[in-house]
Amino acid sequence: MSAPMIEVRGLSVGFTGRSGATLPVLRDIDLTVAPGESLGLVGESGSGKSTLALAAMGYLKRGLRRLEGSALYRGEDMFAKSRSELEAVRGGKLALIPQNSGQSLTPTLRIGAQLGEALRLHAGLPADRHRARVLELLGQVRLPDPEAIFDRFPHELSGGQQQRAAIAMALAGTPDALLLDEPTTGLDVTTQAHILELLREIAAERGMAMVYVSHDLGAIVRVCDRVAVMYAGEIVLQGSVRQVLKAPAHPYARGLLASIPRLSDPALPVALGGRPPAPGQAGAGCAFVDRCAIAQPRCRTEHPALTPLASGDAVRCHFPAEAQTLPIAGQGTASDDARGEAPVLTLDDLSISYSRPGLLDRLMGRAAAVPTVDDVALTVRRGETLGLVGESGSGKSTILKTVAGLLGAAGGEIRFEDTPLPGVVEQRRPDQLRRIQLVFQNPDDSLNPRQTVAEILEQPLKLYFGLSGQALLDRSTEILERVRLGAHYLDRLPGQLSGGEKQRVAIARAFAAQPDLVLCDEVTSALDVSVQAAVLDLLDELQRTQGTTYVFVSHDLAVVRALSDRVAVLYQGRLCEVGPSDKVYGLPSHPYTEVLLGAVLEPDPDVAPRLTADDVVELSPPARGCAFQRRCPRKLGAVCETDTPPWHMGAGGHAVRCHIDLADLAAAQAPAQDAVKKA
Amino acid sequence: MLRMLLRRLFLGAVTVVIVSVIIFAGVEILPGDACTAFLEREAQGKLLENCREAQGLNRPPFERYLDWAAGAIQGDFGVSANGAKSIAELVGNRLKNSLLLAACALGVGVPLAIVLGVVTGLWRDKGIDLVLSTGAIFAMTIPEFVSATVLILVFSVWLGWLPGIVLTSASAPAAEFFPEILLPVIVLSMVMTAHILRMVRSSVIEVMAGDYVQMATLKGVPYWRIVFVHALPNALLPAINVVALTVAWLLGGVVVVEVVFNYPGLGRMMIDAISDRDLPVVQAIALIVATVYVGVNLTADLLTMVLNPRLRTHYMRQR
Numbered sequence: 001m002s003a004p005m006i007e008v009r010g011l012s013v014g015f016t017g018r019s020g021a022t023l024p025v026l027r028d029i030d031l032t033v034a035p036g037e038s039l040g041l042v043g044e045s046g047s048g049k050s051t052l053a054l055a056a057m058g059y060l061k062r063g064l065r066r067l068e069g070s071a072l073y074r075g076e077d078m079f080a081k082s083r084s085e086l087e088a089v090r091g092g093k094l095a096l097i098p099q100n101s102g103q104s105l106t107p108t109l110r111i112g113a114q115l116g117e118a119l120r121l122h123a124g125l126p127a128d129r130h131r132a133r134v135l136e137l138l139g140q141v142r143l144p145d146p147e148a149i150f151d152r153f154p155h156e157l158s159g160g161q162q163q164r165a166a167i168a169m170a171l172a173g174t175p176d177a178l179l180l181d182e183p184t185t186g187l188d189v190t191t192q193a194h195i196l197e198l199l200r201e202i203a204a205e206r207g208m209a210m211v212y213v214s215h216d217l218g219a220i221v222r223v224c225d226r227v228a229v230m231y232a233g234e235i236v237l238q239g240s241v242r243q244v245l246k247a248p249a250h251p252y253a254r255g256l257l258a259s260i261p262r263l264s265d266p267a268l269p270v271a272l273g274g275r276p277p278a279p280g281q282a283g284a285g286c287a288f289v290d291r292c293a294i295a296q297p298r299c300r301t302e303h304p305a306l307t308p309l310a311s312g313d314a315v316r317c318h319f320p321a322e323a324q325t326l327p328i329a330g331q332g333t334a335s336d337d338a339r340g341e342a343p344v345l346t347l348d349d350l351s352i353s354y355s356r357p358g359l360l361d362r363l364m365g366r367a368a369a370v371p372t373v374d375d376v377a378l379t380v381r382r383g384e385t386l387g388l389v390g391e392s393g394s395g396k397s398t399i400l401k402t403v404a405g406l407l408g409a410a411g412g413e414i415r416f417e418d419t420p421l422p423g424v425v426e427q428r429r430p431d432q433l434r435r436i437q438l439v440f441q442n443p444d445d446s447l448n449p450r451q452t453v454a455e456i457l458e459q460p461l462k463l464y465f466g467l468s469g470q471a472l473l474d475r476s477t478e479i480l481e482r483v484r485l486g487a488h489y490l491d492r493l494p495g496q497l498s499g500g501e502k503q504r505v506a507i508a509r510a511f512a513a514q515p516d517l518v519l520c521d522e523v524t525s526a527l528d529v530s531v532q533a534a535v536l537d538l539l540d541e542l543q544r545t546q547g548t549t550y551v552f553v554s555h556d557l558a559v560v561r562a563l564s565d566r567v568a569v570l571y572q573g574r575l576c577e578v579g580p581s582d583k584v585y586g587l588p589s590h591p592y593t594e595v596l597l598g599a600v601l602e603p604d605p606d607v608a609p610r611l612t613a614d615d616v617v618e619l620s621p622p623a624r625g626c627a628f629q630r631r632c633p634r635k636l637g638a639v640c641e642t643d644t645p646p647w648h649m650g651a652g653g654h655a656v657r658c659h660i661d662l663a664d665l666a667a668a669q670a671p672a673q674d675a676v677k678k679a
Numbered sequence: 680m681l682r683m684l685l686r687r688l689f690l691g692a693v694t695v696v697i698v699s700v701i702i703f704a705g706v707e708i709l710p711g712d713a714c715t716a717f718l719e720r721e722a723q724g725k726l727l728e729n730c731r732e733a734q735g736l737n738r739p740p741f742e743r744y745l746d747w748a749a750g751a752i753q754g755d756f757g758v759s760a761n762g763a764k765s766i767a768e769l770v771g772n773r774l775k776n777s778l779l780l781a782a783c784a785l786g787v788g789v790p791l792a793i794v795l796g797v798v799t800g801l802w803r804d805k806g807i808d809l810v811l812s813t814g815a816i817f818a819m820t821i822p823e824f825v826s827a828t829v830l831i832l833v834f835s836v837w838l839g840w841l842p843g844i845v846l847t848s849a850s851a852p853a854a855e856f857f858p859e860i861l862l863p864v865i866v867l868s869m870v871m872t873a874h875i876l877r878m879v880r881s882s883v884i885e886v887m888a889g890d891y892v893q894m895a896t897l898k899g900v901p902y903w904r905i906v907f908v909h910a911l912p913n914a915l916l917p918a919i920n921v922v923a924l925t926v927a928w929l930l931g932g933v934v935v936v937e938v939v940f941n942y943p944g945l946g947r948m949m950i951d952a953i954s955d956r957d958l959p960v961v962q963a964i965a966l967i968v969a970t971v972y973v974g975v976n977l978t979a980d981l982l983t984m985v986l987n988p989r990l991r992t993h994y995m996r997q998r
Contacts, residue, residue, distance in 0.1 A: 057897055061893075062888065087899040087901055088899065092899055096894070096898075100890065103889070103891060104891050104893075104894040105891060105894070106894075106908075107891070108913050108987070117900065117908075121898070153988040153992070
């Protein structure tokens with residue numbers, strides 16, 4: 001084996017807490033990455049994975065300091081280098097691709113200038129060749145029209161394009177080692193899959209060493225040879241991707257795998273209870289002991305060492321053999337199917353437009369803009385969960401806002417139990433307001449940070465039921481217990497809760513109104529997978545006990561599959577496919593559904609994504625014909641551009657809106673599906 | 680872009696017109712008018728009638744407003760009630776003096792504030808930051824008349840270096856105000872420097888902790904290049920609006936400093952005109968100050984838009 005490119009030896013990093021004690025964030029980390037090898041770092045938020053990746057560049061965020069150990073690049077300690085030595089290495093031979101490139105590119109500099117800067121610092125090219133080289137790099141990351149991108153500012157690019165520009169910038173110094181900090185988090189499924197394929201190709205072509213940080217095992221599987229699982233600042237399991245995903249020897253890794261919803265599995269994932277210890281709270285024994293199903297007294301007193309196993313893995317557990325018996329998938333309960341026939345919510349030919357034609361436009365006879373959402377007809381029955389899926393910009397959240405009355409409709413009708421629902425909140429009766437509740441994506445934004453949990457819950461109780469005094473307190477406690485939080489949470493502020501607890505409070509607030517219909521807008525996408533599983537489980541239980549109806553919006557197709565009875569697929573605000581989950585996730589599919597499902601990354605080394613369409617970003621829907629015409633891999637021809645496609649009805653209320661009929665779609669799609677199964 | 684510019688200019692003009700109506704109406708509602716003020720105790724009977732006739736005060740208010748506004752647009756604010764001097768000339772001199780004072784204070788204060796703000800932001804929580812930030816809080820909180828008096832005591836009375844009071848007449852050319860103007864400039868720039876410094880400091884700290892500065896560091900960009908190329912263009916954008924408000928404040932509201940130093944500026948003229956009930960002068964100054972506020976803020980908004988690519992695209996998209 002050749003000398004390691006990146007090597008971390010006994011590294012501990014920490015900060016000084018309020019009490020004055022030193023609290024560790026990374027504890028005694030050892031890892032090596034050989035040239036051409038790629039190592040994945042996984043773990044939940046707070047596990048220290050990003051800190052570790054940045055520490056490999058000799059960089060620590062403000063407030064953190066190195067306690068012990070070293071981070072070597074080509075055998076030289078990055079923490080021992082002077083500022084100018086660091087500047088020479090960073091961004092040159094050792095480069096970073098950041099999380100959220102939208103914020104990592106300087107807003108006041110054009111893309112060309114930012115890439116040119118990297119070239120000037122690291123490439124040693126004559127200045128007159130910079131422009132040509134930048135254009136070449138932009139082409140290599142497959143950005144369309146490099147000349148135009150060169151002169152754009154970062155905010156003028158889409159999320160996927162920003163990420164590609166950041167990759168091009170990292171490649172400017174022809175690196176031999178790349179650190180990737182959640183490079184695809186926050187991108188659409190298709191964009192994510194394309195970026196990962198690009199990274200795979202670049203890595204294979206150039207033989208770079210890579211450290212890939214992600215919370216998403218599906219992404220890790222696509223690009224990494226080895227994985228290190230991190231928990232509470234420690235590496236708890238390290239081994240080959242196949243071994244770690246198929247037969248992990250650590251209880252945490254198994255719990256993590258079981259909590260990931262799978263596209264192929266209609267059951268709910270299994271939540272991993274508890275939460276990781278805060279820095280400095282890990283105690284003398286194993287950090288995972290409080291959440292571990294096979295914990296023994298020895299685990300509380302004796303800290304396990306990272307021990308090599310026969311399989312080639314290294315695991316930090318006293319009982320790796322017992323750990324192997326824990327389930328890693330497929331043990332969750334199926335989301336219930338019990339539902340009535342009475343429709344709770346009916347959307348009839350709904351269209352929504354953000355741009356209102358001004359007086360001037362009307363006088364000049366200018367045509368109104370193509371509506372953002374158009375021609376959406378859906379029925380949601382009592383006790384049912386309707387999943388709304390689509391990429392960003394597909395109009396799924398827009399529809400929720402309109403149903404909630406936050407945004408007026410431009411046309412069509414919304415009926416709530418056969419009564420037409422007025423368009424905006426101000427015109428709705430208190431009773432109608434009470435019965436439709438909304439849960440937002442990010443509880444940090446939707447909970448008032450200066451109100452206690454009690455105050456948050458009391459609001460709907462006072463407003464809708466006029467409760468006060470002891471009755472109010474009793475009811476708040478009862479609701480809190482129903483979302484599995486105890487009464488001692490009542491006087492806490494949102495800032496004192498974890499992400500999952502905050503989202504539960506937000507759900508509790510919605511259920512305090514005793515709603516019939518709860519609109520869930522990406523409610524789990526800001527949460528870690530294990531927490532997400534717990535929230536999904538909670539939503540399912542509340543539905544079973546209360547008979548509540550859900551409209552569940554998410555960009556994550558596996559999550560939607562786990563919770564929904566029926567699914568509607570949206571593209572550019574137009575419905576493509578509606579039907580029972582198993583029909584929508586099976587064949588035949590609308591070509592867009594096929595593209596979406598093909599791009600999903602499963603945490604399984606045996607399943608590769610199928611990329612059948614480009615990840616082009618469309619800013620507005622076409623004026624005529626099929627909404628998906630410009631990206632469709634199965635486009636027929638002129639008919640798709642001129643005629644609105646018809647609905648084809650299949651079994652069990654399955655409907656696909658396409659010019660190709662169901663039998664032809666099924667015939668065309670089956671071979672591709674088989675090919676994947678064989679692979 | 681051009682459309683946006685015209686739109687903003689139009690809105691600015693509408694604001695000034697509305698303000699002028701309010702000013703005119705306000706003066707109109709007050710009991711008495713220019714003639715009662717001018718004639719004082721003799722303001723009755725035939726004398727008052729004649730005066731009103733001569734001044735055209737018997738005409739309906741709307742007609743007089745149009746007359747006044749039309750004059751104001753051409754820079755003619757009529758004559759002052761007492762002394763019958765041209766207001767344009769009186770106010771013009773004062774405006775020139777106020778502009779001189781403001782220009783000097785801005786010339787000293789703005790560059791100083793930005794440099795010190797950047798220094799305190801970059802060396803946050805270090806000795807130099809603690810000294811300058813604490814100093815800034817003192818400069819902000821000590822009332823101007825106190826700092827002015829102390830400076831006069833030190834530099835004029837004890838050391839005798841600088842004149843403590845302005846004796847030059849209002850109509851003198853700008854050059855004659857030196858060195859008398861120095862102490863007022865120092866007092867004013869202390870206050871404004873403190874305000875702008877604190878804003879620049881927090882803006883620099885925020886930007887330096889941002890993702891793109893971390894990215895630039897990890898891209899191997901040298902520290903000072905990060906500061907000047909990546910951080911400052913972003914950190915200084917919010918300063919433009921604060922500077923604009925300071926300009927407006929300097930031109931309209933530095934009465935205290937003008938009174939303490941006997942400086943013949945607009946603020947003091949306004950106060951004098953109010954106590955003399957010289958209503959045409961009050962109207963004229965109020966309108967000028969309002970126009971300055973609108974103009975300065977409009978300039979700042981346009982400047983921010985030109986310098987901030989995000990806003991630029993935003994407005995381009997809106998046509």
